[in-house]
Amino acid sequence: MRVLLVEDDRLLAQEIAQSLRAENFAVDIASNGEDGQHLGETENYDAAVLDLGLPKINGAAVLRSWRKNGRHLPVLILTARDGWTDKVEGFKAGADDYLTKPVRVEELVMRLRALVRRAAGYAEPRIACGPLSFDAQTGAFELEGLPLRLTALEWRVLSCLVLRHDVVVDRSELNDKAYDGDADVDSNSLEVIIARLRRKIGHEMIETVRGRGYRLLSQKTAAGKS
Numbered sequence: 001m002r003v004l005l006v007e008d009d010r011l012l013a014q015e016i017a018q019s020l021r022a023e024n025f026a027v028d029i030a031s032n033g034e035d036g037q038h039l040g041e042t043e044n045y046d047a048a049v050l051d052l053g054l055p056k057i058n059g060a061a062v063l064r065s066w067r068k069n070g071r072h073l074p075v076l077i078l079t080a081r082d083g084w085t086d087k088v089e090g091f092k093a094g095a096d097d098y099l100t101k102p103v104r105v106e107e108l109v110m111r112l113r114a115l116v117r118r119a120a121g122y123a124e125p126r127i128a129c130g131p132l133s134f135d136a137q138t139g140a141f142e143l144e145g146l147p148l149r150l151t152a153l154e155w156r157v158l159s160c161l162v163l164r165h166d167v168v169v170d171r172s173e174l175n176d177k178a179y180d181g182d183a184d185v186d187s188n189s190l191e192v193i194i195a196r197l198r199r200k201i202g203h204e205m206i207e208t209v210r211g212r213g214y215r216l217l218s219q220k221t222a223a224g225k226s
Contacts, residue, residue, distance in 0.1 A: 001116055001159055002026040002177045004048040006036030006062065007078070008055055012101075016049070019105040023139060024155040025112070026180045033057030040066050044176040045073050046116045049108070050095075052079040052086065060093045067094040074115035078103060113137060120163040129165045129218050132201055136163075143201055150200070153178055157193050161206070161216035170213040 003025050007013040010031060017027040028043065030036035033054035040048055040062070048066075052059035063075055074097075077090045082100040090098050097111050117125065117136040125137035131144045141148040141158065150158065156178045161169055175190055194214060198206055207215045 001046040001112075001156060002028070002044070002180075003112065004028050004030065004036065004039055004043070004045045004073075006030045006033065006040075006048065006050045006054065006059065008032060008051060008053070016105065016108070020109065020112075021152070023109050024150075024152045024159075025109075026156060026178065028180055031055075033059060033062045037062045037065050040071055040073070041069055044173060046177065047074040047076065047112050047119075049076050049078050049112070052077060052081050052090065060089050063090070063093040063095060072119075074112075074119045076108070076111055076115060078108070109139075110137065113139060116163070122163070127162055127165075129162055129216060130205065132162065132205065132216075134159065134162045148200065151196075153193050154197055154200075157190070158197055158201075158216075161214065165216045166218050168209045168212050168215045172213075174213060 001024070003020060005013055005017055005027055007016065007029065008031050013029050013031065017029055020027050028039060030039050034056040036050065036054065037057055050059045050063060054062070059077065059079070066075070075095050076097040076099060077095045078099050078101065079086070080101045087098050096115055099108065099111065113136055122136065125135055127134045127136060133142045139155070141150060157174055160174055160177045171190060178190070178193065194206060205217055207217055209215055
C-alpha cells in the first residue's frame with residue numbers, strides 16, 4: 001500500500017512517515033499544497049493523508065482539485081483545526097475521514113487501513129483467498145491458519161493482489177504500490193518479489209498474465225484452472 005502524506009511540518013511528517021513505513025506502507029511526502037496536488041493527480045496512491053493549513057495551496061483546495069480531476073483515492077484529513085466549520089469544509093471538499101492533531105499513529109494506521117479496505121469494496125476486515133487470509137484491520141496475513149512472515153515489499157505486493165484477487169493487476173500498478181516515489185527500482189525487482197511470494201504461499205496461487213501483470217487466484221478460480 002502506498003500513501004501520500006501532505007504535511008508542511010517536516011519533523012511531524014518524518015515521524016508519521018517512519019511510523020507508517022514500520023507498518024509496511026510506502027510513503028511519499030509533500031511539504032506544500034502545490035506539490036501535494038501535483039503528486040495526487042499524477043501518481044498512483046491507495047490513500048492520502050492531507051493537512052489543511054498548507055503553504056502555497058491550502059488542503060481543502062488541493063482536495064477539491066483532486067476530486068474535480070477524477071481522483072477518487074481515499075483522503076484522510078489530519079489537521080490542528082478542530083472546529084466544526086473546518087470539519088464541514090473538509091468533508092464538503094471530498095474527505096473520507098478527519099483526524100485532529102495531536103494524533104496517535106496507531107489510530108491513523110487503523111483508519112487508513114479501513115479506508116483502503118472500504119475503497120476496495122470490502123465491508124468486513126478479514127479477506128479470504130483460498131488458504132490465504134488477510135486481516136485488513138491489523139495488516140496480518142495467515143496461510144492455512146498460521147501467521148505468514150513477509151518483508152515490507154512482499155506485504156505491499158501481496159496486499160495489493162489480495163484486495164483485487166481474481167483480477168489482473170498491472171505490473172506498473174504493483175511497482176507503484178510497492179515502492180516510495182524516490183526508490184531506485186531494478187527492472188526485475190517485481191519478478192523477484194513475486195518469486196519469493198510463490199515460494200511462501202504456493203506457486204499456483206499467483207498467475208502470470210503475459211504482457212499485463214499478475215493475478216492472485218482464489219480457491220474456486222484455482223480449482224477451475226486445474
